[in-house]
Amino acid sequence: MTLLSTSARAVPPPRRGSRFRLRKEAWVGWGFAGPFVGVFGLVFLAPIGYALYLSLFQDRLVGGTVFVGLDNYGEALSDPRFWDGLLRVGLFLLVQVPVMLGIALLAALAIDSGRLYGKTFFRVAIFLPYAVPAVVAGLIWGFMYGTQFGLVGNVNDAFGTSLPDPLSPSLVLASIGNIVTWEFVGYNMLIFYSALKVVPRSLYEAAAIDGAGEWRVVRSVKLPAIRSALVIATIFSIIGSFQLFNEPSILQKLAPNAITSDFTPNLYTYSLSFSGQQHNYAATVAIVMGVITAIIAYAVQLRGMRKG
Amino acid sequence: MRIHTTRRLLGAIAAVATLTLTATACGSDASDTGAGDSGPKDVDAALEKGGKITVWAWEPTLKKVAEDFEKKYPKVDVELVNAGTGDKQYTALQNAIAAGSGAPDVAQIEYYALGQFTIGKAVADLSPYGAQKYGTSFTGGPWNAVTEDKAIYALPMDSGPMALFYNKKVFDKHGIKVPTTWDEYVEAARALHKADPKIFITNDTGDAGATTSMIWQAGGRPYQSDGTDVTIDFGDEGTQKYAATWQKLLDEKLVAPVSSWSDAWYKGLADGSIATLSIGAWMPANFTSGVASASGDWRVAPLPQWAKGDKVSAENGGSSLAVPKAAKNKELAYAFTEYATTGAGASARVAAGAFPATRADLESKAFLDTEFPYFGGQQANQIFAESARDVGADWSYLPFQVYANSIFNDTVGKAYVSPTKLSDGLKAWQDASVKYGKDQGFTVNK
Numbered sequence: 001m002t003l004l005s006t007s008a009r010a011v012p013p014p015r016r017g018s019r020f021r022l023r024k025e026a027w028v029g030w031g032f033a034g035p036f037v038g039v040f041g042l043v044f045l046a047p048i049g050y051a052l053y054l055s056l057f058q059d060r061l062v063g064g065t066v067f068v069g070l071d072n073y074g075e076a077l078s079d080p081r082f083w084d085g086l087l088r089v090g091l092f093l094l095v096q097v098p099v100m101l102g103i104a105l106l107a108a109l110a111i112d113s114g115r116l117y118g119k120t121f122f123r124v125a126i127f128l129p130y131a132v133p134a135v136v137a138g139l140i141w142g143f144m145y146g147t148q149f150g151l152v153g154n155v156n157d158a159f160g161t162s163l164p165d166p167l168s169p170s171l172v173l174a175s176i177g178n179i180v181t182w183e184f185v186g187y188n189m190l191i192f193y194s195a196l197k198v199v200p201r202s203l204y205e206a207a208a209i210d211g212a213g214e215w216r217v218v219r220s221v222k223l224p225a226i227r228s229a230l231v232i233a234t235i236f237s238i239i240g241s242f243q244l245f246n247e248p249s250i251l252q253k254l255a256p257n258a259i260t261s262d263f264t265p266n267l268y269t270y271s272l273s274f275s276g277q278q279h280n281y282a283a284t285v286a287i288v289m290g291v292i293t294a295i296i297a298y299a300v301q302l303r304g305m306r307k308g
Numbered sequence: 309m310r311i312h313t314t315r316r317l318l319g320a321i322a323a324v325a326t327l328t329l330t331a332t333a334c335g336s337d338a339s340d341t342g343a344g345d346s347g348p349k350d351v352d353a354a355l356e357k358g359g360k361i362t363v364w365a366w367e368p369t370l371k372k373v374a375e376d377f378e379k380k381y382p383k384v385d386v387e388l389v390n391a392g393t394g395d396k397q398y399t400a401l402q403n404a405i406a407a408g409s410g411a412p413d414v415a416q417i418e419y420y421a422l423g424q425f426t427i428g429k430a431v432a433d434l435s436p437y438g439a440q441k442y443g444t445s446f447t448g449g450p451w452n453a454v455t456e457d458k459a460i461y462a463l464p465m466d467s468g469p470m471a472l473f474y475n476k477k478v479f480d481k482h483g484i485k486v487p488t489t490w491d492e493y494v495e496a497a498r499a500l501h502k503a504d505p506k507i508f509i510t511n512d513t514g515d516a517g518a519t520t521s522m523i524w525q526a527g528g529r530p531y532q533s534d535g536t537d538v539t540i541d542f543g544d545e546g547t548q549k550y551a552a553t554w555q556k557l558l559d560e561k562l563v564a565p566v567s568s569w570s571d572a573w574y575k576g577l578a579d580g581s582i583a584t585l586s587i588g589a590w591m592p593a594n595f596t597s598g599v600a601s602a603s604g605d606w607r608v609a610p611l612p613q614w615a616k617g618d619k620v621s622a623e624n625g626g627s628s629l630a631v632p633k634a635a636k637n638k639e640l641a642y643a644f645t646e647y648a649t650t651g652a653g654a655s656a657r658v659a660a661g662a663f664p665a666t667r668a669d670l671e672s673k674a675f676l677d678t679e680f681p682y683f684g685g686q687q688a689n690q691i692f693a694e695s696a697r698d699v700g701a702d703w704s705y706l707p708f709q710v711y712a713n714s715i716f717n718d719t720v721g722k723a724y725v726s727p728t729k730l731s732d733g734l735k736a737w738q739d740a741s742v743k744y745g746k747d748q749g750f751t752v753n754k
Contacts, residue, residue, distance in 0.1 A: 059406075061427055061708060062536045062749030148564065148581075149572045165565075169725050254567060257514055257721030261714060274399055275714035276744070 054283040061277070072284035081262040082285055086292070088173065089264050093241040096177040101233060104185045108192035109218060123193070127186035134183065138250030141179045142167075146254070167255035176247045184240070188233045195229035196222060231304030235297050242293045245270070265289045348438040351646075354639035358383020361640050364391040364401065365416035367465065367627065369657040373648045376656060386644060394418065398710055401632070405430045411634035413641035417462060418627045419453035420517065423533065423707035426461045431630040433459040437642040445650060449623040449699035450665040454630075462628035463649040464665035466657070468588025469695035470521060470611045470624045473595070476684070477605040478507060478580045486609050490553050493584075493612045497562040500583055508564035509557070511573055511582045514724045516716035517625060518568075519550075522586070524622035524703045526550040526614050530738075531706050537751045538706060540741050542734040549614060551731040558723060558730065565724070578602045586611055588624035589663045589692035596682050603681070608688040611695065621698040626665065663692065670696055708748060712741045 030037075055072050059065045076082055107126055111119045129137065144151040145166040152163050166175040199222060207217045223230075245266040252259040252267075261271035265285065273282035363374065363386060374386040389412065391397045398421055404411040405428075417425060425431045439460040443451065450464035474486055479496075482503040487493040497509035512518070523530060528546025532539040542551075557563050564582055566572045576582035577599045585591065595606060611621055629649055631641040647653040650666060658664045658675065669675055670693045679685045706712050719740055720733035745752040 058747075060747070060749040061424070143571070146572055148566055149575050254570060255513075256567060256717040257725045260718040260721070262718065271714060275395055276711045277399070277402060 051283040051287055054280050055287055057280050059277070059280055072281050073288065075281065076284045076288050079285075081268060082265060082288070085262050085265045085268050086289070089241055089244050092173060092177060092244065093238060096180060097234065097237040097241060099177075100181045100185055101188055101230070101237065103181065104188035104233070105192055105230075107185065107189040108196060109222065111189075111193055112196040112222075113214070123189075126189055129183050129185075130187040132183070134246035135250055137179060137183050138247045141175070141182075141247075142251050142254045145175055145251075167251065167258055169258040172251070172255055172258040176244070176251065179247050180240075180244075184237070188237070191229050191233050192226060195226035199225040227304070231301060234304065235300055238297050238300060239293055242266075242289065242296075351437055351639045351643050354637065355381050355384065355643050358385075359637050359640050360385040360387065361413035361635075361637055361644060362387045362389060363414040363416075363629075363644065364389050364397060364412040365414070365629070366390050366393045366397065367416055367662070369660040369662045370416075370648060372656055372660055373653045374644075376653065377644055377647050380647075381643075384640060384644075394421075395710060395714075398424070401425075402430075405632060405634050408634065411632045413635040413637055414629055414631055414645055416465065416627050417630050418625065419450065419464075419623070420520075420705045420709045420713070422454065422462055422628060422630065423705055424710055425630065425632075426456060426459075427536065427707040430633055431461050432633045432635065432638055433461060434463065434631060434642060434645070435460045437639065437646075439463060439642070439646070442650060445667060446665050447667055447670065447696045447699070448701065449696070449703070450626060450628070452701070452703070453623075453626075453705075454628050462630035463645050465627050465629050465649050466590065466662045467665040467696060468590050468623050468625040468663065469692055469699055470525065470586055470588055470622050471688075471691050471695050472584055472586050472609045472611050473591060473606055474584040474609060475577075475580050475582075475602070475605050476607045478583045482507075487612045488610070489616050490612045490614055494553060494556050494562075497557055498560065501560075501562050506581050507583055508576075508581060509562055510584050510586070511564040511566040511568065511576060512557075512724070513565055513567045514717050514721040515568060516713035516720075518587070519716070519720065520705070521588075521622045521624040522554070523547050523550050524700055525611060525620055527620070527700065529703060531704050531709075533704055533707055536707075536749070537754070538745050539753055540706070540738050540745070541753070542731075542738045547734065548731065551729075551734060555723075555730045574598050580605065586624075588626065589695065590625060592680060592682065592688065593661045604684050607683050607686055608691050610691055619694075619698045620700050621695040622703070623699055626663075706741065706745070707750070708741075708744060711744055712737070715740050715744075 056067060056069060057065050058068045058072065107122070110116055111123055116122060132140075142150075147153045147156065147163075147165045147167075152166060155161060156163055164171060166172070203221050203225070204217060207221050212220065243266055244264045248259050248263050248267055249270070252263070259267075261275070262268040266289070269282040269285045269289070272278045272285065276282075358381070361384070363370070365388065371388060374388045378384060378386055391400045391412070397416070401411065401415055401417075402424075415431075417431075422431075435458065440458075442463065446464045447467060447469075449469070450467045454460060454462040454464055472486075478500070479486055482500060484496050484499050484503075485492070487496045493509065500507045500509055520530075523542075523546060526546040526549045528542075528544050528548075528550060530540060530542045530544060530547055564576060566576055566582065573582070577585070577595075578601045580602075596603075599606075610619075613620065629645045631638055631645060635641045648657070654664060654666050654669055658669045664670050664675070676690050676693060677687055678689050680688050716737060719736035720730065722728040722736070723730040723733035742752045
């Protein structure tokens with residue numbers, strides 16, 4: 001409402017007579033926007049508002065619910081369990097996202113180059129893991145990672161090797177990275193590939209006439225042309241990394257000591273509210289995490305777009 | 309004359325006052341009985357009147373009990389709802405109680421989790437309904453778990469006195485004696501693993517329930533609670549005895565790094581690579597259904613002891629039925645709880661495979677003489693029943709054990725995957741539990 005009144009003040013004062021019409025138009029506008037605003041408020045603003053409200057209280061087993069103001073935020077910001085989880089997903093992001101996007105880009109360029117035999121097969125095969133639900137993927141890889149009865153165990157038995165345990169505390173993050181890469185390379189490849197498809201062929205011809213080789217075309221024509229797709233995929237991946245939950249949650253059953261209940265911020269909020277009855281604190285951690293994710297995603301977007 | 313009259317008057321006043329006092333006392337007595345909800349008579353009346361109750365439970369044998377109950381009392385309608393297993397159900401229950409609506413009339417609550425509900429006064433005291441008469445009907449461990457001072461917060465539904473399940477085929481093949489003490493157990497673990505590096509004495513990746521039960525048997529009593537005053541101390545002798553022995557198994561990598569209930573676990577139990585399990589007496593049903601291929605290989609023995617010749621056991625798992633304070637029809641809820649946990653209901657559940665918490669069932673000849681084809685015809689219940697009698701007294705869980713257990717692997721778990729010592733892990737668990745307790749408003753370790 002504040003927004004509306006300021007913008008109304010910004011326009012020159014309307015003459016008598018037109019004032020009524022303006023107001024009527026404004027209502028017509030609301031009429032069109034209404035269904036969206038209603039749903040938006042109900043499914044988007046209301047939950048956030050409720051989470052904010054929750055975050056101002058503490059519900060204790062002894063003493064019940066008390067209003068604590070911003071205490072929960074103070075606790076969250078100095079909570080080592082939260083920051084450890086955040087650092088862990090931060091590290092995950094720095095290593096896994098470039099690897100995944102790099103592979104996806106290579107695959108998209110290879111398919112787009114037109115020199116690949118059976119390109120439809122490759123496209124579908126690389127995309128297929130994305131169609132596997134994350135929970136199922138977690139289970140499949142969990143079996144493969146097993147050193148007792150899983151694939152790793154079988155390899156050790158068959159060849160007398162002693163492969164390190166992929167689910168040990170030092171390797172489990174990399175193992176999760178491997179699963180996530182497997183799942184999402186195809187999805188990102190498809191984003192890149194569709195962006196490449198709309199690059200006008202005439203540009204390639206022009207580049208060829210100018211004497212550019214295949215790599216030169218990639219560097220100077222294709223990559224700049226799909227810059228915005230790259231930025232979008234990066235932002236999605238950043239958000240995805242910060243929200244890491246399914247894979248560690250599934251593997252936790254197999255490696256309960258390597259994947260702690262605060263392994264990622266999302267897992268932490270989950271265990272806070274479902275085993276600890278700390279809904280209020282969980283809401284606080286979720287809000288802090290949401291703000292951090294939004295800031296980083298926005299920063300990446302600004303930077304990505306500015307160069308372009 | 310005057311004086312006399314005054315005296316008389318005073319006397320009269322005193323008499324009236326006394327009368328009034330007595331009357332008030334009587335009145336409060338009467339209203340107390342009234343406010344104390346109801347006695348057994350009201351329970352009978354409620355059964356007569358009928359109605360509908362909702363039961364939240366995941367225990368499979370309750371289905372039959374609910375049907376029998378409805379048959380016996382045709383006016384009563386029992387709706388059995390599976391609102392999730394363990395943690396999930398507790399969360400739902402806590403939420404329903406907090407919301408003030410949607411709570412069931414009867415809820416299944418495991419012994420270790422009951423404290424969380426009694427501390428918040430979320431479950432009703434069942435003694436006014438006549439529950440105190442069952443004081444001697446149940447075995448010690450479960451009864452101790454559901455009572456606090458004079459209040460009875462639930463009735464025991466089943467129990468899990470511990471025993472040692474061992475793969476006889478494996479022990480025979482390598483000529484190793486079944487251990488009767490924990491020192492022998494460590495020796496057996498070494499011998500088995502040396503004879504065949506694929507064989508582990510047991511599996512363990514850190515399980516809060518199993519660890520607390522082991523500490524219980526070793527004589528440790530790390531948790532004490534009196535209302536909102538809680539003490540957590542893993543420094544006691546029993547706990548340290550357990551930690552020192554288990555540390556040997558971890559250091560020498562004698563336990564399989566396989567989580568219980570995982571696919572690999574069932575495989576290990578079937579192929580003999582996991583040679584023993586120290587677990588509750590409810591395990592046989594899981595053997596028959598989950599490890600069918602190893603039928604005949606396994607036997608049951610008493611739990612190894614901490615000192616030769618001792619006879620001490622502990623409980624592992626088990627649940628009770630409680631009536632939430634928010635229940636709409638408490639009399640009827642109690643009637644069902646009573647039926648399902650004592651007498652015919654309990655016997656029906658035992659016949660369906662549940663392990664009883666009632667002395668009558670535990671001592672019945674039919675129960676004791678049951679031969680388990682899976683265990684080569686062994687009368688395993690005799691060992692379980694003895695274990696139930698030998699459960700160490702005065703164990704208590706934390707009023708927030710559900711949360712404490714959920715962070716077990718964050719803290720003690722380190723001892724399983726890094727050079728951290730088990731005793732240090734337990735200390736870290738203690739610290740984290742103390743912090744949570746304080747945050748939740750308890751007075752901890754003061």
